[in-house]
Amino acid sequence: MSGELLVDGVSVAAETTSELSRKVGYVFQNPENQLFALTVEKDVAFGPENLGLTRQEIRDRVDWAMDAAGTVALKDLAPYELSGGQQQRVALAGVLAMRPSVIVLDEPTSFLDPRTAEEVMGAVDNLRRENGITVIVVEHRLDLVGRYAERMVVMDHGRIVADGKLEDVLDAEFDRLSGLGIGLPKVSLLWSLLKRDGLVSERLPTHVESAVKMLSERLRN
Amino acid sequence: MGENGAGKTTLAKHLNGLLKPSLGKVTVDGDDTTKKSVAQLSRKVGIVFQNPDHLLFSETVKEEVGFALKNFGFEPSVVVKQVERTLEALDLTHYANTSPFLLSGGERKRVALAAVLAWEPDYLILDEPTIGQDYQQKERLRNFILQLNSQGKAVVMVTHDVEFVAECNPKVVLMSKGRILAQGQADEILSDDGLIEKASLVKPQMAKLFSQLGEFGFPSDVVDVHRAKMLLEERLSEVKIRVAQSS
Numbered sequence: 517m518s519g520e521l522l523v524d525g526v527s528v529a530a531e532t533t534s535e536l537s538r539k540v541g542y543v544f545q546n547p548e549n550q551l552f553a554l555t556v557e558k559d560v561a562f563g564p565e566n567l568g569l570t571r572q573e574i575r576d577r578v579d580w581a582m583d584a585a586g587t588v589a590l591k592d593l594a595p596y597e598l599s600g601g602q603q604q605r606v607a608l609a610g611v612l613a614m615r616p617s618v619i620v621l622d623e624p625t626s627f628l629d630p631r632t633a634e635e636v637m638g639a640v641d642n643l644r645r646e647n648g649i650t651v652i653v654v655e656h657r658l659d660l661v662g663r664y665a666e667r668m669v670v671m672d673h674g675r676i677v678a679d680g681k682l683e684d685v686l687d688a689e690f691d692r693l694s695g696l697g698i699g700l701p702k703v704s705l706l707w708s709l710l711k712r713d714g715l716v717s718e719r720l721p722t723h724v725e726s727a728v729k730m731l732s733e734r735l736r737n
Numbered sequence: 738m739g740e741n742g743a744g745k746t747t748l749a750k751h752l753n754g755l756l757k758p759s760l761g762k763v764t765v766d767g768d769d770t771t772k773k774s775v776a777q778l779s780r781k782v783g784i785v786f787q788n789p790d791h792l793l794f795s796e797t798v799k800e801e802v803g804f805a806l807k808n809f810g811f812e813p814s815v816v817v818k819q820v821e822r823t824l825e826a827l828d829l830t831h832y833a834n835t836s837p838f839l840l841s842g843g844e845r846k847r848v849a850l851a852a853v854l855a856w857e858p859d860y861l862i863l864d865e866p867t868i869g870q871d872y873q874q875k876e877r878l879r880n881f882i883l884q885l886n887s888q889g890k891a892v893v894m895v896t897h898d899v900e901f902v903a904e905c906n907p908k909v910v911l912m913s914k915g916r917i918l919a920q921g922q923a924d925e926i927l928s929d930d931g932l933i934e935k936a937s938l939v940k941p942q943m944a945k946l947f948s949q950l951g952e953f954g955f956p957s958d959v960v961d962v963h964r965a966k967m968l969l970e971e972r973l974s975e976v977k978i979r980v981a982q983s984s
Binding site: 599600601626627628629630631632634656659694697698699700701702703705706709710713715716724727728731732734735737 | 739740741742868869871872873874875897899900937938939941942943945946949950952953962965966969970972973974976977979980
């Protein structure tokens, strides 16, 4: 392999996976792949138990993580009894208990019904704002993440083809992005069609709220 | 449509007799499913599971797609022709001699679909067909479903994908906790706040947008981009003319 990948300034090639996993928490696309303990609480405790912490420290971390991911009510249930959405939240709690500074979520909502998907994304966004955690989401549907994402990196055939603020990339590269099979927000698509007909001129909105505001202003004229 | 655990997949499995009702009755073209074998019902009703790995087992894509045809007793020449046609239609021809297990999740889903479509069942049941598919694949799937419809075939789809449904505007049956909550045209159902809430769905973006543009006298049952564009185009051109006249 060529090139270099840095996490907090340190090359990943020079670090062990166990060291890196203190910094970077990874939630797999399919939560079943990372849940294995007999109860939710034990599953969440597994990571911190392997860090050599005191009992009290482990207790505190587990309580905090379960609360932050909204899984306290599930603590005595077996992971396999849970719905896909609940499993996804338990996997998130297990990762949070490690107190990572970065969380990677691989298509975190693909198995979830739309309501649960919004809940999970909302919970993750709260963590980001309250704890300063960096969140990296792998996703090809932008309608859900458009409201939260600050930066978007677009990849095609193993390469980065666009990188910047979500609204800048969306506005500048809309046609190219749709050609890459990315599910673009429907409000952005609507706006691009109106723009093509010369009926609007502003930059593309990335979520419903901004489209409502922009259209209301125009229609009130 | 309906939330996780609503009973959508369970209902789908009743349609080809994989499950038989313990109460009530399921009929396919008037035949009670408890009186027919799965083999008999499958000739008419093809089910594509949510997880393609529950269905795939052959060594090559070509064999996989020909398997059911052989089992149904079609002539070898018909099998070959039908396999070719189906692979072509789903853009899988270049994978004909590849093992299905070497393909990506989205591609395996297409092979599973091909394996069922090959025998041309009258009823096609698709369980969450859009999961893991990118936008172009979804467009292809949408056109494919419309084409099957125009050939007089019924397609039943289990899905959470509100945006996909909004663009197709089919008849929707909404389920919750094992029961049917409501049924009607997609634009009615997906713009109904009460139903959306009960079924743990969210409105498509266009429905969210138009529900907040009510003060301008727009209809509230707009769910797809095409109709949204037509309505706004008309109104925005009027605004443009007014602005031009006043200046």
